[in-house]
């Protein structure tokens with residue numbers, strides 16, 4: 001029987017906008033296929049050993065809460081997170097978590113807050129918040145039966161820019177995406193996926209959830225053959241109704 | 249000359265507003281915000297100019313504004329004070345303007361002297377300093393509609409700014425909410441705190457998903473001596489010493505607590521009273537306490553205070569009950585995770601078999617981002633699967649809600665999508681028997697829609713009456 005260890009980083013601080021939905025989605029979709037899931041919460045003061053985890057998840061928080069974890073993240077967790085990403089662990093970072101993986105965050109007053117620096121990207125505070133429904137198209141999910149669209153909701157003040165070596169997750173069809181300027185959304189590096197699409201991202205985009213599960217199983221079980229399909233009728237109804245509403 | 253023009257504009261805005269309210273009611277509409285919006289366009293100084301003509305009580309905070317406001321209304325009635333209030337939850341500046349203008353004669357003379365105003369937190373920032381309220385109740389702060397306000401701390405700061413502009417206002421604050429209680433620290437205002445006494449409702453403090461686990465001053469993790477729900481409780485910061493302030497009005501005992509009511513003991517500066525609240529849920533105890541503070545400020549005696557609290561019934565949509573072809577249909581507004589969790593917890597205490605419907609919209613007044621549904625513990629519905637045969641989902645985001653239920657462990661063959669409100673009610677009645685209760689849980693705009701449907705079929709009263 002297959003088994004996956006999922007790590008939720010700072011669940012008590014980075015838990016805005018229903019981020020928990022992503023964990024619920026991965027967990028349920030594993031359990032429905034008889035893949036055992038062990039969920040670990042790692043927060044301030046806890047030791048983070050990247051070898052222990054197969055999928056690592058980091059959500060978004062409010063400025064106030066992100067300030068609380070700054071020291072712990074930069075002093076205790078930083079190296080482990082960099083190694084996790086470099087070693088090809090499956091990593092999903094959303095909104096604030098996305099920004100924290102980059103090199104720095106420049107505030108409105110021009111102050112640069114150093115971030116983990118695991119990925120070659122950076123964020124500048126914008127004048128207004130970029131808020132609304134978000135639809136973007138990815139290449140890696142595109143198949144004959146799937147247009148590669150992901151639908152979600154974004155709410156961020158920061159504008160993120162990608163440097164060399166990091167690819168965008170997709171092209172914006174509707175919404176702002178990384179910065180509202182270049183038409184790209186999110187970032188991919190090895191098995192690390194970043195996006196501004198928060199909350200119920202994975203429940204409504206089950207192929208993306210399955211993609212992450214599959215990568216994690218391939219990492220751990222080289223002979224892994226592929227995921228059994230599930231009945232995604234409700235998920236697809238939700239996803240398609242929103243894509244239709246926001247793109248037509 | 250300038251003064252003359254302001255006077256003229258006020259007159260014009262009063263006449264226009266009154267005429268529009270009249271016209272809208274004639275057409276069978278509520279007419280709660282549009283007239284005020286136009287009044288403020290004509291006369292932006294409206295609030296400042298009218299502030300000294302009224303004694304103003306404002307109620308703001310995330311949850312419980314409407315219920316608290318209705319309890320306060322009961323206190324005013326008891327004290328024989330005539331007032332106007334924005335009953336229907338039109339709590340932005342436009343709705344407030346409509347309410348205030350409707351309390352003026354055509355010549356700008358106030359017909360009543362007191363205005364009871366439920367006020368949106370963001371609107372409070374600008375409206376409070378202009379209206380100079382005598383009393384302000386802040387109920388609590390929870391995450392709510394973040395897409396509209398940005399962040400919880402932005403919401404808190406909005407209220408803080410509103411208070412900073414109103415130094416003469418008497419503040420009535422929730423002592424158990426570390427965010428709310430902080431509004432009373434270091435301000436010149438007179439402050440009265442209300443709250444639950446230590447260990448009155450002992451519950452294990454849940455670590456994850458609380459809105460304010462860390463000290464607002466120094467960012468250390470709070471210790472909790474006891475906890476009621478969400479982040480409410482007897483908090484204490486181990487580093488800077490910020491702790492739950494002493495409450496002047498306090499619930500000192502919960503004697504009985506069941507699915508429809510609770511009997512509690514309240515300590516006031518003038519003595520103790522025991523009251524039976526005809527309201528379910530812990531959150532309503534807080535609302536009652538806030539209302540009791542106003543009763544105390546109005547110098548009502550203990551008997552009167554208890555009388556008002558006991559006589560209070562549910563307000564617009566907060567929990568309405570009606571007869572739908574022999575079935576008991578209950579309508580309960582849901583708008584954010586904390587409130588929703590309290591409602592689900594309340595449903596758990598119900599003994600009757602039932603059918604449930606969740607109507608989720610994503611219009612501006614509901615919050616356009618519905619990812620908060622993932623912060624609601626629908627997983628607890630699995631404890632009542634033997635009582636609930638069918639789950640209906642409706643509204644603009646019916647499918648999202650269906651997915652949420654599926655991932656909460658509800659079998660998909662018990663989940664039914666029905667977008668149309670009328671058909672939804674029909675299906676619920678057709679597929680139930682008279683012994684089963686029908687629970688309908690809509691978000692704000694969905695509530696307005698489903699009320700229209702229910703109004704036509706059953707005798708549901710207009711909410712602005």
Ligand SMILES: [Zn+2]
Pocket residue numbers: 463464465466467468485486487488489490
């Ligand atoms: Zn402190």
